[in-house]
Amino acid sequence: MTTTTAELMAAIDAVRFNPSAIHRLALNILEETRNGERVIVDPTNPFMFLLESSAVNVAAAMASNEANLRKQYGSMALTEEEIYLHMSDRDYLDRFAKPSRTEIGILLSLDEIYQRVIPTGSGGMKKMVIPRHSEFTVAGYSFTMQYPIELRVMANKGLQVIHDVSRQSPLMSLTSNVAKTVLMNIDGQKYLLIYAPVLQVKIDVQYPKLVAATAFRKRYNFDNQFHFARVYQANAAGEWVEMRTTHTDQVYDPMVPTAVLKVLEGQLEVSIPMIYQSAGTVESELRVEIYTTVGPLDLILNNYEPGSYTARWLDLDADDNGIYIAPLTQFSSVSVFSDRVVTGGSDALTFEALRERVINNSLGSQQLPITNQQLTSTLSNLGYNLSTNIDLITNRQFLATRVLPPPSDGSVISGAAATVATYQASFDDLKSHEYIRDNGLRLTITPKVLFQGYNGQYGLVSKMRTDELLAMRGTDAFLPELEQNRYLASPFYYVWDIDNDIFDCRMYHLDAPTVESKVFVQENDTTGLIVATDTFALEKIDEGYRVVIKTKSSEEWKLLRDDQVYVQLAFVAQGETARAYINGTLLARDVDTNERIYEFKILTNYDVDEAHGLMINNFTIFGQVQDCPIPLEGKLDILYVAADYSYLDMVSSEIDTILDSSLLPEKYIGLIHEQLNVTLGHTLDGFWLNNRSVVSSIEYMTYPTDVVATYSENVYERDPVTGAVKVEIGADGKPKFNLLYAKGDIVRDSTGEVTYQYRQGDVIVDAQGNPVPANPRGMLRQTDLFLMDGLYYFATESASKDYAASVPNTIVSWLEDDIKPISERLLEQTELFFHPQITTGYAKALVMDNFEIDLDTEQTLTVRYYLSETGFKNAELRKSLETTAIEVIHEAFGSSRVSTKDIANRIQLAAGDDVRTVSVSGLGGGTPGYDIVSLQDESARLGIRKKLVALADGTYAVEDSVEVLFIQHGN
Structure with a gap:
């Protein structure tokens, strides 16, 4: 050759x-x-x-x-191997796909924990361990721990649950070594619920052998996307010692054993430089851990029953030979579940993105995202784009933008259209709307309010008109009405507040209350009665919230008359030490068990004060029914009481001191005290919200009559030289002062004429010098509102309704899990807000020869497939091609620059051989539309317009509005 x-x-x-x-x-x-x-x-x-x-x-x-x-220069790098030379260890982690993070709940019997812990031989302590690499699987996704959790029973029987952080994981950092736990009472048994932080990664473990005098190089296949790899060697004592890793054979310390990694398409190549084997610093056996992830993920874990979860208790390091892990396999029951939402993650970076990061030095050892590039990189890893709102030396303000996720069930390819719209009105304008709650100096815009958009402006739709639209469902006029008009609604509550003469607007999510857990507090065991809460539920109703509980009790309790049995619900009012109370209403008795079922209504007008306390108006406090604020996240006390009851040596307990006697008969005794840890709502701190009062023709208060000027204090004669008050010593030896004008005397000018402080008609000003409105509720107020596509307001199909309900929960998780932690690490005078990318309404865009227009961001494109005869007759292929077209359009709309040629080429590439060619039209509206569109606002993106369709079962569902045409061309 x-x-x-x-x-x-x-x-x-x-x-x-x-x-x-x-x-x-x-x-x-x-x-x-x-x-x-x-x-x-x-x-x-x-x-x-x-x-x-x-x-x-x-x-x-x-x-x-x-x-x-x-x-030697990062800016000259042309390949990944060359750019690797300029990357830190931290850069390698962010180079590849990034997993989402969540918490998995592990429920263990408290009694069994005390029974099964193993003595450690140190200070009387016993313990058991949930191992480091435990893997939980649900819905086909794997979630893995990175730190073991130790359950320690001390000599005094105290229980400690901590994360063992003696070995730091490069994949996850913890803010505390104390594990998050909740003590629960289920069916009269005590359980410990442990929330384990996990990453959405799966670990594939390989155990290759080294052969003397032969260079080690092997490739391993993996599924999904590569995230990270760790390599260990077994030392002479049989312990696993982690080796350094590098992604280039040019950078490694010949004195420290290092594994060289190379990520290929679906494969990881691992090699050991021969220098280590020659020097004898690498032993004969290795352990290679390959961490893979699906990348971006939006998953509601609460949708899955505990039976859908599987757990594997893995400790690849084999610490303590599994002695303290063994008790886990002996438990009569270990329940694994989660009520969390999984969001976040990112796909692997392209070479171009990686090169730009390294050149800009946007990552490194800094813990604070100081520069724009560093903040951009941090947010990009979490799935956000960064837009600069204000960038001054003394004040920096950034917006993290992101489109709403699509439904997880795949019913619709793209997410709901959304915008942040400026809305202007006065309190007087809004108070008459029946879906807006008027609370005097505060009012609340509820999610039931419907808005209509026209010419870039948004106005309220009256309740009467809203009811008319809802009544149109089922008629021929309903769908055309929604096609011709754009309706929008917000899933959040907006509180307008003019208390303290300052206009403020706050956002809340109040429609998804949850009970985190039930906790047993104390009981009176001298009564001979046994009762506890068996099941409980917290739900949202129009007037507020509703708690329903069912008891689990002894026959003695069941035999008591209904008028002898009381259950009180109480909470400590926010900012107070006193409790507010309400008695439960007996709804019924269970037909099978004869257990009582009680209802408690927590009524509110959705008035939230500046301390984020929700005002409740049907509870008693200090014996009287009055408004009192309940924390959005807190505890509800459940107190069981028996009245007109006596039993042997029954004595009172501390429970009696907690009860509200004004709601009970004269003779009573408390039996059980339990608590529900509840979340009624969330404060949307970190969501972009701009509000101000608007100059208008409003009337200001004026003085009705002249106000004479008077002296505000006594005026004494002063020394003309020193300016000090003149003092003379009288005959009695006491100092005397010459009073010129007494406090309250009229001020006169040099001619003796009366002077005036204010004249009739002068405008009254406050302490800050601002004019005082005659009617503050009549002043125009302006604020930003988050609005979603109103089609979901009218949808009745279950998947569409479930998706609309999931959007606010997803946004809350973004704010609490992403925006808030980053904001807390920013430097002073730097602010970060979440701003959903605008996909409805109008945005500035360049078309044709750099001609700027206001473009409707909701787009309906037409895709034409030219098929062979075989493809044209294949119904399954045509259905698949429809989905492909929508998916490609949705992906293309993620960029600020969109072209029909690019969309057509992408569809053609994914379509297959039966498709002769593809054409796309309608971009920007009309026929054929524009060839290319460039949006000028980074916070805006094009979105696929939605349409409401009537299904065969009479319900209405939201679908993507893309017109797909199939044309036969040739044989």
Whole structure:
């Protein structure tokens, strides 16, 4: 086989540090020459051969020098291997796909924990361990722990639950070593619920062997996306010791064992430089852990029953030979579940994105995202784009933007259209709307309010008109009405507040209350009665919230008359030490168990004060029914009481001191005290919200009559030189002062005429010098509202309704899990807000020859497939092609620049051989529309317009509005 010059240069480069190997290469070329496989001017002339060899060697050296020079500068990097030379260890983690993070609940019997813990031989302590690499699987996704959780029973029977952070994981950091736990009472048994932080990663473990005198290099296949890899070697004692890893064979310490990693398409190549085997610093056995993830994920874990979860208790390090892990397998029951929402994660970076990051030095050892590039990188890893709102030396303000996620069930490819719209009105304008709650100096815009958009403006839709639209469902006029008009609604509550003469607006999510857990507090065991809460539920109603409980009790309790049994619900009012109370209403008795079922209504007008306390108006406090604020996150006390009851040596307990006697008969005794840990709502801190009062023709207060000027204090004669009050010593030896004007005396001018402080008609101003409105509720107020596509307001199909309900929960998780932690680490005078990307309404865009227009961001495109005869007749193929077209359009709309040619090419690439060609039209509206559109606002993106369709069962569902046409072309 003839060796080309390029092949010879590449071969020399591979063995450039081995003179013997270079010599063999030259001899091979000479051998080819002697066999006539190569033709040179005079093959018998050694000079010609030496000349060619010299030329090849010089060329290879020059190429090597150029490559080495280029490798010294990140801005000259052309390949991943070259950019790796300028990356820190932290850069490698962010280089690949990033997993989402959540918490998995592990429920263990408290009695069994005390029974099964193993003595440690240290200070009387016993413990058991939930191992480091425990893996939980649900819905096909794997979630893995990174830190073991130790359950320690101390000598005094105290229980400690902590994370063992003695070995730090490069994949996850913890803010505290104290594990999050909740003590629960279920069916009269005490349980410990442990929330384990997990990453959405799956660990594939390999145990390769090293062969002496042979270089180690192996490739391993993996599914999903590569996230991270860790390599360990077994030492002489059989312990696993982690090795360093690098992604380039140019950077490693020859004195410290290092594994070289190379990520390929679906494969990871692991190699060990021969220098370590030659020096004997690497033993014979390795352990390779490959961490893979699906990347971005939006999943509501609460939708899955505990039976859907599986758990594997894994400790790859085999700490303590599994002694403290073994008790887990002996529990009679271990329940695994989660009520969390999984969001976040990101796909692997492209080479271009990685190169830009490294050149800008946007990552590194800094813990504070100081520069724009660093903040951009941090948010990009979490799935956000960054937009600069204000960037001054003294004040920086950034917006993290993100489109709403699509439904997780795949019913619709793209997420709901949304916008942040400026709305202007006065309190007087809003107070008459029946879906807006008037609370005097505060009013609340509820999610029932419907808005209508026209010409970029948004106005309220009256309740009467809203009811008319809802009544149109089922008629022929309903769908055309929604096609012709754009309606929007917000899933959040907006509280307008003019208390303290300052206008403020606050956002809340109050429609998804949850009970985190039930906790047993105390009981009176001298009564001979047994009762506890068996089941409980907290739900949202129009007037507020509703708690329903069912008891689990002894026959003695069941035999008591209903008028002898009381259950009180109480909470500590926010900012107070006193409790507010209400008695439960007996709804019924369970027909099978005869257990009582009680209802408690927590009524509110959705008035939330500036301390974020929700005003409740049907509870008694200090014996009287009055408004009192309940914390959005707090505890509800459940107190069981028996009245007109006596039993042997029954004595009172501390429970009696907690009860509200004004709601009970004269003779009573408390039995059980339990608590529900509840979340009634969330404060949307970190959501972009701009509000102000607007200058208008409002009337201001004026003085009805002249106000005479008077002296506000006594005025004494002063020394004209020093300015001090003149003092004279009287005959009695006491100081005397010459009073010129007494406090309250009328001020007169030099001619003796009365002066006036205010004249009739002068505007009254406050302490800050601002004019005081005659009617503050009549002043125009302006604020930003988050509005979603109103089609979900009218949808009745279950998947569409469930998706609309999930959107506010998703936004809350973004704010609490992403925006808030980053904001807390920003430097002073730097603010970060979440601003959903605008996908409805109008945005500035460039079309044609840089012509700027106001473009409707909701787009309906037309896709034409030209198919072969076989493809045209294949119904399944056509259905698949419809989905492909929508998916490609949705992906293309994620960029600020969109072109129909690019969309058509992407669809063609994904379509298959039965598609002859694809055309796309309608971009920007009309036919054929624009070829390319460039949005000028980074917070705006194009979105697929939605349509409401009537289903066969009479319900209405939201679907993507993309017109897909199939045309047969040829055979």
